[in-house]
Amino acid sequence: MADTATVSAPGLKRSFRWSPGLILGIVLMSLVALTAVVAPLALAGPAETLTPDARQGTSAAHWMGTDDFGRDILARSLVAARLTLLMSLGATAISVLCGVVIGSAVWLAPRWIREPALRLIEAAVAYPSLIFALLIAAILGPGSTTAVVAIGVAGIPGFARLTANLAASVSHRNYVSTARLLGVPGHKIITRHLLPNMAEPLFVMATSSFALSLLEISSLSFVGLGVQSPEYDFGRLLNEGLNSIYAQPLQVVAPSLMLVVTGLGAMLIGDGLAAAADPRGGRRHFAGRKALSRPASLDPAPQALLEVDNLTVTSPAGNQIVKGISFSIRPGEVLGLVGESGSGKSMTAMSVAGLLADELSVRARTLRLDGLDLLTTRDAKALATGIGLVYQDPGTTFNPALRMGPQLTEVSRVHLKKPRRRADTDMVEALDDMSIQNPRLRMGQHPHELSGGMLQRSMIAASTVSQPKLLIADEPTTALDVTVQAEVLRKFRKINKEHGTAILFISHDIGVVQELCDQVLVMYRGQILERLSAADLKAGNVRHPYTQALLAATPSMTETTDRLATAKWQPEDELETTR
Numbered sequence: 031m032a033d034t035a036t037v038s039a040p041g042l043k044r045s046f047r048w049s050p051g052l053i054l055g056i057v058l059m060s061l062v063a064l065t066a067v068v069a070p071l072a073l074a075g076p077a078e079t080l081t082p083d084a085r086q087g088t089s090a091a092h093w094m095g096t097d098d099f100g101r102d103i104l105a106r107s108l109v110a111a112r113l114t115l116l117m118s119l120g121a122t123a124i125s126v127l128c129g130v131v132i133g134s135a136v137w138l139a140p141r142w143i144r145e146p147a148l149r150l151i152e153a154a155v156a157y158p159s160l161i162f163a164l165l166i167a168a169i170l171g172p173g174s175t176t177a178v179v180a181i182g183v184a185g186i187p188g189f190a191r192l193t194a195n196l197a198a199s200v201s202h203r204n205y206v207s208t209a210r211l212l213g214v215p216g217h218k219i220i221t222r223h224l225l226p227n228m229a230e231p232l233f234v235m236a237t238s239s240f241a242l243s244l245l246e247i248s249s250l251s252f253v254g255l256g257v258q259s260p261e262y263d264f265g266r267l268l269n270e271g272l273n274s275i276y277a278q279p280l281q282v283v284a285p286s287l288m289l290v291v292t293g294l295g296a297m298l299i300g301d302g303l304a305a306a307a308d309p310r311g312g313r314r315h316f317a318g319r320k321a322l323s324r325p326a327s328l329d330p331a332p333q334a335l336l337e338v339d340n341l342t343v344t345s346p347a348g349n350q351i352v353k354g355i356s357f358s359i360r361p362g363e364v365l366g367l368v369g370e371s372g373s374g375k376s377m378t379a380m381s382v383a384g385l386l387a388d389e390l391s392v393r394a395r396t397l398r399l400d401g402l403d404l405l406t407t408r409d410a411k412a413l414a415t416g417i418g419l420v421y422q423d424p425g426t427t428f429n430p431a432l433r434m435g436p437q438l439t440e441v442s443r444v445h446l447k448k449p450r451r452r453a454d455t456d457m458v459e460a461l462d463d464m465s466i467q468n469p470r471l472r473m474g475q476h477p478h479e480l481s482g483g484m485l486q487r488s489m490i491a492a493s494t495v496s497q498p499k500l501l502i503a504d505e506p507t508t509a510l511d512v513t514v515q516a517e518v519l520r521k522f523r524k525i526n527k528e529h530g531t532a533i534l535f536i537s538h539d540i541g542v543v544q545e546l547c548d549q550v551l552v553m554y555r556g557q558i559l560e561r562l563s564a565a566d567l568k569a570g571n572v573r574h575p576y577t578q579a580l581l582a583a584t585p586s587m588t589e590t591t592d593r594l595a596t597a598k599w600q601p602e603d604e605l606e607t608t609r
């Protein structure tokens with residue numbers, strides 16, 4: 031149904047609000063930039079030639095008078111715009127480039143380096159940047175290059191912290207988790223997935239940082255540590271005018287006005303962009319798979335494809351989120367995981383995929399997929415081709431900055447080493463198989479050009495094109511409308527029947543689970559309360575009071591009732607785990 035429609039994926043619609051402040055800022059900065067280009071060409075003579083007309087007041091020839099050496103004050107203030115702007119841009123560039131590199135490196139580093147590095151960056155950010163710059167300038171000696179380096183270096187911690195924080199927040203997106211599962215190297219994740227999606231806040235901060243650099247560079251020149259004569263910027267002009275501030279106040283007024291106009295323009299742009307930007311949106315750390323601890327080993331059941339024995343996930347506060355659960359999935363089996371929100375379903379699935387947040391501690395006696403020890407393996411190819419992942423929200427599954435094709439064919443190209451053309455052809459077939467019309471056209475489009483249903487079916491196609499042994503689907507139909515849901519569920523059944531792919535299917539929806547799954551696990555507060563067949567679930571043959579309460583809370587399509595029951599069950603009840 032959704033194939034012909036082209037709608038924006040949720041969360042990806044962009045809007046931009048032009049505020050009066052932003053427009054004023056752009057006008058002011060354009061005027062200053064124009065002055066910086068034209069003034070040194072047109073006004074170098076009156077600005078730099080020494081004449082006997084020293085300290086004259088305003089006149090038709092000198093609108094703001096002349097300085098101690100007979101030079102035109104207004105011309106000097108306008109010409110100074112070029113050096114001031116160039117220095118501010120240079121300092122901002124140093125802060126942004128070095129900050130982004132350091133922030134990315136910190137995010138990529140192992141936890142034992144990352145945590146102290148972040149504390150160090152926090153401390154550097156808290157230290158006043160101008161004092162820091164004064165210190166650097168005092169060490170390097172006065173000069174324009176010194177001022178640029180000092181102010182640029184002083185701004186690095188701010189960008190490093192922003193980059194590390196943004197990387198941590200973007201790294202929660204599903205497409206980054208998928209890239210990690212696929213074994214994409216950390217630096218590629220940064221350049222392909224993180225930086226394009228962090229560009230907006232970085233740009234907004236760079237604009238504000240430019241305004242700050244302008245003021246700080248002018249301050250350094252004003253106190254004599256920045257630009258030295260015969261060069262001059264706004265700060266240097268203020269420094270020279272200070273000596274004769276009472277006799278010739280215009281010497282200070284003109285560069286002050288230029289400084290105010292330039293600073294105001296940059297700040298208005300920074301504020302305007304920050305307000306206009308539509309925000310998108312624990313720390314995840316890429317270092318291959320998370321190392322899991324294992325108390326002791328146990329031989330897996332021979333027929334099991336996935337063997338999970340005594341899996342425990344503990345939060346940094348010491349709370350057990352998953353409490354020693356055990357289950358297995360046979361080849362070709364569809365296992366449903368149901369339970370209310372927060373019961374630990376996703377934590378269980380992400381433990382299997384090795385994609386849990388760094389701060390969570392994971393222990394298991396056995397975690398094995400078809401002979402592959404998931405506790406210790408670093409074999410990215412085996413993981414990428416062994417496990418497929420489908421997430422709840424198709425809108426966050428794909429990187430909005432990249433076209434669909436390269437994202438969909440990543441496993442084939444990176445791990446199966448298929449040539450690009452062959453990978454594309456296979457993916458077109460897989461998309462066609464998922465009833466996506468015009469698959470070739472879709473491959474060249476960006477995610478926001480596809481509907482939610484199409485994105486979800488594309489994700490299923492990408493997850494299954496390499497025929498993984500296990501497909502993990504974490505509430506894959508929750509964000510879809512009912513018609514699309516039914517279609518997506520049919521696709522799961524087709525994959526299971528045609529390729530014999532085992533599926534770990536997570537859902538709140540008992541009705542969906544009954545239809546799709548062979549076996550069902552009922553989870554509550556990190557424990558498995560009951561394991562039963564879908565047929566028993568359908569027939570209401572359930573033993574545990576919580577499962578009975580869950581069933582009672584499921585609306586029936588055939589019976590009419592005025593009120594829906596809620597899943598009432600007292601947690602004080604004895605937890606009757608059946609493993």
Ligand SMILES: Nc1ncnc2c1ncn2[C@@H]1O[C@H](COP(=O)(O)OP(=O)(O)OP(=O)(O)O)[C@@H](O)[C@H]1O
Pocket residue numbers: 312345346351369370371372373374375376377378387389390538
């Ligand atoms: N990084 C974390 N640190 C501490 N606790 C966490 C962290 N991530 C998740 N949790 C907690 O773990 C519990 C289980 O979360 P999980 O996402 O597995 O639930 P779920 O059953 O999948 O719920 P839902 O159906 O809403 O997705 C929740 O209470 C959640 O708050």
